[in-house]
Amino acid sequence: MSKTYNCVSCKAPLEENLVICRVCQALQPIYSEVSPFRYFGFDPQFDLDELKLEREYLDLQVVVHPDKQAKRSAEECEYAKSHAIKVTQAYETLKDPIKRAQALMHLKGIELNLETHIQDPELLQQTLERQESLSNLSSKAAIKAFIDESEVAEAIVMQELSQAFRESNFDAVPERVAALRYAQKLYRDARMKLMHLTS
């Protein structure tokens, strides 16, 4: 059951974000307990419309911008200041798949801590082998091919993570999040290596 929020000014239900009432345009107070999903007016799910997120973010940034508060009350100006920080924080959480996964797990009452060391032999062995093969590459073409492979591998892990959430298979999430982190690292390391060769 998700709690309903109403506009502090006109009392209309806030069906979209919790920053501004789309009916009377009043800025809303900060509800510290809300998830970044509810804050942006998104369903709490892993798959999200990235374009919609970007649009909403840009829009809300304008709404809470200090230069746009001239006609607002002192109270609303205070809300705007707090929202300016919170909008960016929520956006960064929603945009980053790992932070998004952590936020979703948090909603399920599970804290996903990446600082915990893992001993998953399959994932670690695979990562070690990939890192080893990257360190043996010396030509630009070979590194470029490696980058392409890494991009595909990362996309596959993203799909698996998305599937785990869709199927409410939360036990599988921590391992897939770790796999995503390693896939991102391989991709970044390969990009760095290519950059150093090119420069």
Place this chain on the structure above:
Amino acid sequence: MAYHNRVIDHYENPRNVGSLDDKDKHVGTGLVGAPACGDVMRLQIKVNDEGVIEDAKFKTFGCGSAIASSSLATEWIKGKSVNEAKAIKNTEIADYLALPPVKMHCSMLAEDAIQAAIKDLEAKK
């Protein structure tokens, strides 16, 4: 933030890089990872019938502190008994390398790798 000379020394001249035959029943392999920083560490030990670590090898992909921690770990455990190796604490590694607080977890990973290698060896018996 400057690293201690010992970190730089182990990073630039890592000791005991390589691998041991995992199929050998005298060899224990510890494979551990820190997803937060994307580090992977493999540490292997070869133990003789007297329970002494004859050889140790490692392969680490990660930051300088992780490489230095695992390199130092292999150096320390060589010639020690399994029980002595088991007792090595990450704080000893961190103190020796003068790791800053943000890099403490790298020494923790090395300790975990030693423990995992010993556990793997014991599971083979």
